[in-house]
Amino acid sequence: MTRVLHILDHSLPLHSGYTFRTRAILKSLQASGIEVRGITGARHLAEGPPTETVEGLTFHRVPGEPTGPVGLREWREIEALRAGIERLAQEWRPDILHAHSPALCGMAGARAAKRLGLPFVYEIRAFWEDAAVGNGAGSEGSLKYRLTRALEDRVVARADAVFTICEGLRSDLVARGHDGRKIGLSPNGVDLTLFGEPPERDDALAAEIGIGGGPVIGFIGSFYDYEGLDDLIAAMPALRARHPGAQLLLVGGGPMDEALRAQAANSSAAQAIVFTGRVPHSEVERYYSLVDVLAYPRKKSRLTDLVTPLKPLEAMAQKRIVAASDVGGHRELIEDGKTGLLFPPDDPACIASALAGFIDARENWPALREAGRAHVAQSHDWARNIDRYRAVYQKLLDGTSSAAA
Template sequence: MTRILHVLDHSLPLHSGYTFRTRAILTAQKAMGLDVRGITGLRHSADGPRVEEVDGLTFHRTPGNAEGPAGLKEWREIGALADAIVALAEEWRPDILHAHSPALDGLAAVRAGKKLGIPVVYEIRAFWEDAAVGNLTSTEGSLKYRLTRQLENMAVSGADHVMTICEGLKSDLVSRGVLPDKIGIMPNGVDLTMFGEPAPRDDALADALGLGSGPVIGFIGSFYDYEGLDDLIAAMPMLIERHPDARLLMVGGGPMADELKAQAEASPVADAICFTGRVPHSEVERYYALTDIMTYPRKKSRLTDLVTPLKPLEAMAQMKLVAASDVGGHRELITHGETGVLFAPDDPANCANALADLLDARGEWDGYRERGRAHVRDNHDWHRNAQRYQVVYQSLLGDPGNSQRSNAA
């Protein structure tokens, strides 16, 4: 049985889009007959044992901590994770190291892979220098930005094969000089076995939140600046002009939460905007069930043009209507007028009109829902798409040079 060791920034039991994608990958690979484990670096912040089983998956932790000035600290993190990979490999003997961004994980896997003589796959879920700009913790072109980008280039260069989650990231790597044949795509996906019939609307919860009986526009996720939620709040007065009984449901939290709440409180339609705060993951379907349209008004930036989000796919799997800004990452997931609607980014008026038009087109809702669910089933089902990894693994293990390296390990 082929053994794959996934090298990770953090994992379950922490909850994030990153850990849910990891869970979906490992679960699908187990179902395919692969023997999989994960190992996390020093940035996994949850307390727990050195070896932890969560949801039937095994994760190993890297001990210790890294100190020092910026640059040296990260290099020490890479070294600690590489040493932990080598130590685990002496016991468990993986056939392939499959590292997932950020670049610190990729570089640790490359270092360990060379020492062990086994191939390395490096998977990029986002360029972390662009994510830092989107999170307002860095600026494009800064020293930190350029250093992070250089680490990414080093990880890509050292890996035997690279995976990205979308065409936007692949195209950017090709523009940097990476050979297209070295790059595969594993799109964001949904584990459809987790989605049966959509949950029924909980009228008691709707009443408790003051949503009334009119249409509900929803956002469920993290409140980052690049999500454009300020534009969504700014769109509400214009939407209310056409649909006075419409409501906005905001589920989640994050760095922009306080600013967004203040903006909503100052809105002339403040009573139509509801914030729930963060809710347990097990409760999320109850909140999806309250919504008619899930809205993703991401601002236009390198991050949103290059990276495809997961949330619109989850909404389609939940049989929800989807409206999203017309940025590159959304265009890879949503076909305007077929599986959802797209509106101009950074434009509250256009957002409001798109939402109002969709509310007016109630007779078309079932078609949107059915086409959206079919799109996820045909193109973004983890249990189907995980076969793409198998092709990459077999090509690496089938190469005579890599086979000798694997046997030597």
């Protein structure tokens, strides 16, 4: 039986889009007959034992907090994780190393794979230098930005096969001069076995948090600047001018939380904007049940043009109506007018007009729900997506070049 060791930034029991994608990948590989384990380094901050089993998946931890100036600290982090991978490999004997971004994990995996004589797969979920810009933690073109990009290029060059989660990332790598024949796609996906029929509206929760008959526009996730929630709040007065009962439900939290609450409090539509704060993952489905249209108003940037988010797919899998800004990452997921709505980014007036028109055409919603679910089942179900990995693993074990082609 083939054994694959996955090298990760962090993992379950932490909850994030990153860990949910990892869980889906590992569970699907397991179900297909491949043995899998995960290993994390210094950035997995949850307390726990050196070896931990969560939801039937085994994870190994490499402890420590690297110190030193920028550059040296990251190199120490890479080397600690590399050494941990090699120690585990002596015990568990994996056939393939499969690292997932960021490039720190990738370089640790690449160095370990060379020393162990194992095939090496590298998977890019986002360019982390662009994510740092989007999160307000970095600036485009800075020294750190350029160093992170250069490290990523080194890892891609050293990998036997590369996966990206979308065409935007793949095209960017090819434009940088990397061999497109070894870069395959592993698009964001969902485990459809986790999504049955959507639950009935939770009227008790609606009454508790002040949600009326709607229509209810909702966002459930992290409040980062690039998500464009300020534009959604700014669109609410104009939307309510056409649909006086319209409300906005914002579930979650993050760096923009305080600023968004202040903006909402000063809006003429303040009484129609409801913040819940973060809610337990086990309760999220109750909040989904209150939303008529899930909105994803991401701002236009390198990050949002190149990276496909997971949340719209999860919403479509639950037969939820999806409306999103017309940026590259969303265009890879949503067909305007067929599986959801695309509206101009960075323009509250256009967002309001598009949403109002969308609500006016509610008779089209049942068809949109079915088309969205069908699209996810056809193109984004992990039960199918996992075949992309299996084919590449087999080619690498057979010694075939250009494995991801």
